[in-house]
Amino acid sequence: MIEVVRPGPLxxxxxLGRPGRAHLGVPRSGAADQRAFRLANxxxxxxxxxxxxxxxxxxxALRFRGHAWIAVTGAPVTLRIDGRPxxxxxxxxxxxxxxxxxGTPTSGLRSYVAVRGGIAVDEVLGSxxxxxxxxxxxxxxxxxxxxxxGSPGGLQYINVDVVPVAAMPETPSLRILPGPRDDWFAxxxxxxxxSSLYExxxxxxxxxxxxxxxxxxxxxxxxxxxxxMVIGSLQVPPSGLPIIFLADHPTTxxxxxxxxxxxxxxxxxxxxxxxxxLRFRL
Amino acid sequence: MKVRRVGDxxxxxxxxxxxxxHRMDAALRSVPLPGVVDVVPGERTVLVVADHTTDLGSLxxxxxxxxxxxxxxxxxxxxxxxxxxxxxxxxxVASLTGLSRxxxxxxxxxxxxxxxxxxxxxxxxxxxGLDPALHVARRASPRKAVxxxxxxxxxxxxxxxxxxxxxxxRLLGRSxxxxxxxxxxxxxxxxxxxxxxxxxxxxx
Numbered sequence: 001m002i003e004v005v006r007p008g009p010l011x012x013x014x015x016l017g018r019p020g021r022a023h024l025g026v027p028r029s030g031a032a033d034q035r036a037f038r039l040a041n042x043x044x045x046x047x048x049x050x051x052x053x054x055x056x057x058x059x060x061a062l063r064f065r066g067h068a069w070i071a072v073t074g075a076p077v078t079l080r081i082d083g084r085p086x087x088x089x090x091x092x093x094x095x096x097x098x099x100x101x102x103g104t105p106t107s108g109l110r111s112y113v114a115v116r117g118g119i120a121v122d123e124v125l126g127s128x129x130x131x132x133x134x135x136x137x138x139x140x141x142x143x144x145x146x147x148x149x150g151s152p153g154g155l156q157y158i159n160v161d162v163v164p165v166a167a168m169p170e171t172p173s174l175r176i177l178p179g180p181r182d183d184w185f186a187x188x189x190x191x192x193x194x195s196s197l198y199e200x201x202x203x204x205x206x207x208x209x210x211x212x213x214x215x216x217x218x219x220x221x222x223x224x225x226x227x228x229m230v231i232g233s234l235q236v237p238p239s240g241l242p243i244i245f246l247a248d249h250p251t252t253x254x255x256x257x258x259x260x261x262x263x264x265x266x267x268x269x270x271x272x273x274x275x276x277x278l279r280f281r282l
Numbered sequence: 283m284k285v286r287r288v289g290d291x292x293x294x295x296x297x298x299x300x301x302x303x304h305r306m307d308a309a310l311r312s313v314p315l316p317g318v319v320d321v322v323p324g325e326r327t328v329l330v331v332a333d334h335t336t337d338l339g340s341l342x343x344x345x346x347x348x349x350x351x352x353x354x355x356x357x358x359x360x361x362x363x364x365x366x367x368x369x370x371x372x373x374x375v376a377s378l379t380g381l382s383r384x385x386x387x388x389x390x391x392x393x394x395x396x397x398x399x400x401x402x403x404x405x406x407x408x409x410x411g412l413d414p415a416l417h418v419a420r421r422a423s424p425r426k427a428v429x430x431x432x433x434x435x436x437x438x439x440x441x442x443x444x445x446x447x448x449x450x451x452r453l454l455g456r457s458x459x460x461x462x463x464x465x466x467x468x469x470x471x472x473x474x475x476x477x478x479x480x481x482x483x484x485x486x
Contacts, residue, residue, distance in 0.1 A: 228322030228329025252401030260289030
């Protein structure tokens with residue numbers, strides 16, 4: 001059992017989400033930065049999809065009622081267990097009664113806490129993820145919440161001491177693939193997109209990263225019929241300012257998508273913080 | 283049928299119309315293609331999402347050649363949704379359409395609808411088939427909370443709010459039929475292609 005002492009600005013339970021139900025209006029949801037999330041689970045011997053905690057802007061404090069092994073990955077934070085500093089991207093032993101504290105990240109946005117055995121809250125539609133758009137899954141963590149921990153029986157041994165992880169770039173360059181609706185935009189829209197600096201707006205969340213920068217001009221008027229949307233889509237509303245869809249994005253949308261992030265860039269997008277600048281490249 | 287690339291894991295098939303989108307959706311559900319993880323019909327498209335191991339090029343070549351069945355809904359009876367027509371926006375809809383309250387209700391409940399696609403929130407189906415005389419814009423400012431079961435319409439679509447959510451559609455009434463239940467599998471009574479009728483019910 002884990003007791004939430006402080007959740008920080010936003011902490012949610014996440015796993016790999018609810019794929020396969022988008023036709024029913026159910027977003028995939030799940031950890032926003034799946035690369036960091038899967039690493040945290042591997043470090044403690046869990047299957048990659050075991051539920052853990054996604055901390056937005058750090059700040060969380062969790063008291064462990066029993067002995068546990070944990071790993072913290074993602075946005076770099078100071079990690080303290082009963083006040084003693086520990087390394088990120090490494091398995092750490094937490095003695096019963098100890099408090100795990102995450103500081104504020106020095107770069108990036110989302111840090112992940114995996115616990116050996118996984119967080120064992122009830123599943124909703126096959127997943128323990130909190131979906132902030134549709135309200136599925138457990139509510140965001142609040143002080144006093146108690147999270148059950150699953151049994152570590154049958155798990156892999158813990159066999160890695162620490163994993164070297166590249167620092168997050170100050171101004172990331174996210175690779176995009178044009179389309180599916182780049183033909184709805186002026187012919188120079190893609191070159192505007194790839195030659196400009198964009199800045200992350202403060203009203204970004206798990207649904208999407210809103211951007212400020214040069215607007216993309218439409219080449220045609222009229223309405224696009226609503227169509228299915230994927231994670232990483234750069235959807236462009238009438239303002240011309242793209243929104244990068246993250247894990248809790250709506251399953252269908254009626255604004256044209258000028259380009260889609262390469263899958264490998266979605267994890268980088270999930271670590272963008274408000275005010276940060278970024279580029280796009282083809 | 284044009285197939286567009288959607289990033290490195292998905293394809294968007296332009297079917298040209300809703301009926302073909304539903305037939306393709308049905309074909310992909312009855313015989314799932316290897317590697318496909320999500321199939322999402324839209325108004326004139328089907329989005330096909332694959333896993334990272336799938337060769338999108340060969341998938342793109344295969345999709346337009348799929349054998350599509352005839353009418354998807356077939357002879358299935360339409361889902362009947364009971365409605366108590368006492369919605370907050372009935373008078374406003376009457377004045378916007380120039381019809382009487384009773385005529386708005388009559389036309390809404392006389393229609394035969396098809397779930398075009400779902401989106402906005404889990405289980406929220408966009409129902410095509412709304413009488414053109416009832417097409418009105420959504421409210422200038424959305425309500426912060428629309429109760430679950432609210433029967434509503436906006437533009438060319440009718441809908442029932444499956445759960446409590448914000449919303450700008452015009453409210454005509456309410457239904458006691460639970461369209462969305464996470465303890466059911468599938469959780470939604472509405473799926474793309476489901477046919478629907480609204481049946482007026484006395485105030486309860």
